Amino acid sequence: MNTFQLNDGHKIPQTGFGVFMVEPNGPTEQVVLMALKAGYRMIDTAAAYFNEEDVGRAIRKSGIPRDEIYVTSKLWMQDYGYAAAKAGIDTSLKKLGLDYMDLYLLHQPYKDTAGAWKAMEEAVKAGKIRSIGISNHSLAFLKKLLPQMEILPAVNQMECNPFCQQKELRRLLNQYGIRLEAWYPLGHGNAELLQNEVLRGIAEKYQKSVGQVILRWHLQEGIVALPKSTSEAHIRENLQLYDFSLTDAEMAEIRGLDQGHGTHNPDDMNNEKILERYNVH
Numbered sequence: 300m301n302t303f304q305l306n307d308g309h310k311i312p313q314t315g316f317g318v319f320m321v322e323p324n325g326p327t328e329q330v331v332l333m334a335l336k337a338g339y340r341m342i343d344t345a346a347a348y349f350n351e352e353d354v355g356r357a358i359r360k361s362g363i364p365r366d367e368i369y370v371t372s373k374l375w376m377q378d379y380g381y382a383a384a385k386a387g388i389d390t391s392l393k394k395l396g397l398d399y400m401d402l403y404l405l406h407q408p409y410k411d412t413a414g415a416w417k418a419m420e421e422a423v424k425a426g427k428i429r430s431i432g433i434s435n436h437s438l439a440f441l442k443k444l445l446p447q448m449e450i451l452p453a454v455n456q457m458e459c460n461p462f463c464q465q466k467e468l469r470r471l472l473n474q475y476g477i478r479l480e481a482w483y484p485l486g487h488g489n490a491e492l493l494q495n496e497v498l499r500g501i502a503e504k505y506q507k508s509v510g511q512v513i514l515r516w517h518l519q520e521g522i523v524a525l526p527k528s529t530s531e532a533h534i535r536e537n538l539q540l541y542d543f544s545l546t547d548a549e550m551a552e553i554r555g556l557d558q559g560h561g562t563h564n565p566d567d568m569n570n571e572k573i574l575e576r577y578n579v580h
């Protein structure tokens with residue numbers, strides 16, 4: 300699996316497989332097994348996806364050595380603050396059935412984010428987590444959090460695709476060597492994105508799908524993409540990104556599609572309402 304370098308010395312696969320909104324107790328296990336068989340070596344789950352157990356089962360059933368699979372999970376807001384985060388980390392490990400996670404993220408900014416981060420730093424020192432990072436941290440949140448951190452985040456996982464390119468945030472991330480990971484890399488299936496004329500033109504030229512062009516764009520931008528699919532054909536297709544490359548002019552053309560915002564505004568989240576919907580305890 301091709302990898303990118305992280306700022307903590309570890310490497311991360313360039314493309315991973317996301318399991319947001321895939322049902323637990325079977326469907327997630329099935330789809331992760333399918334993805335591993337297709338060649339994915341990174342799985343992105345979260346406490347709030349309620350399917351960490353399925354991910355762990357699929358990894359064990361796959362027969363692939365643990366150290367060849369990169370596992371990411373995320374701490375949910377309910378478990379922020381130092382003491383709660385320590386317990387939350389152990390719960391994720393237990394549910395996954397693993398003795399370490401490759402990457403663990405703060406799912407989004409909320410109340411005692413700094414206390415939760417301290418617990419994550421200690422878990423790195425204890426060997427429970429290899430790399431730690433954040434998610435949904437906009438410029439404003441990141442600027443507030445950075446001075447309180449002993450270990451810098453290795454990644455920031457944000458909504459990112461050709462319509463939402465996070466250009467300003469990426470300038471700050473680059474200063475700290477923090478790698479951007481893209482959620483909704485295919486726009487969550489947004490038809491306007493997947494049928495965009497510029498992207499379709501490029502796809503036709505290379506005899507590739509629009510999805511593959513979008514994922515290749517992420518790769519050439521140095522962004523880790525986490526496409527999700529429950530279709531076997533898409534799962535395979537989304538990994539076939541290395542038999543073509545976009546020219547500088549095509550990269551520039553795609554950069555021109557940026558609309559400057561995505562479907563979610565991390566600076567304006569109704570976290571209390573979200574917490575009512577996602578109770579991980």
Ligand SMILES: NC(=O)c1ccc[n+]([C@@H]2O[C@H](COP(=O)([O-])OP(=O)(O)OC[C@H]3O[C@@H](n4cnc5c(N)ncnc54)[C@H](OP(=O)(O)O)[C@@H]3O)[C@@H](O)[C@H]2O)c1
Pocket residue numbers: 316317318319320343344406434435456457481482483484485486487488489493508510511525526527528529530533534536537
């Ligand atoms: N940190 C966060 O707050 C956060 C938030 C959201 C998501 N995430 C992560 O990001 C991952 C990806 O997000 P997502 O799953 O919602 O969005 P996505 O990967 O952008 O889009 C998935 C949608 O695109 C379709 N699709 C997949 N491959 C395709 C292809 N080659 N051509 C056309 N359509 C294709 C899928 O349908 P089929 O099933 O039919 O293929 C599905 O409807 C999540 O699973 C999760 O791991 C993180």
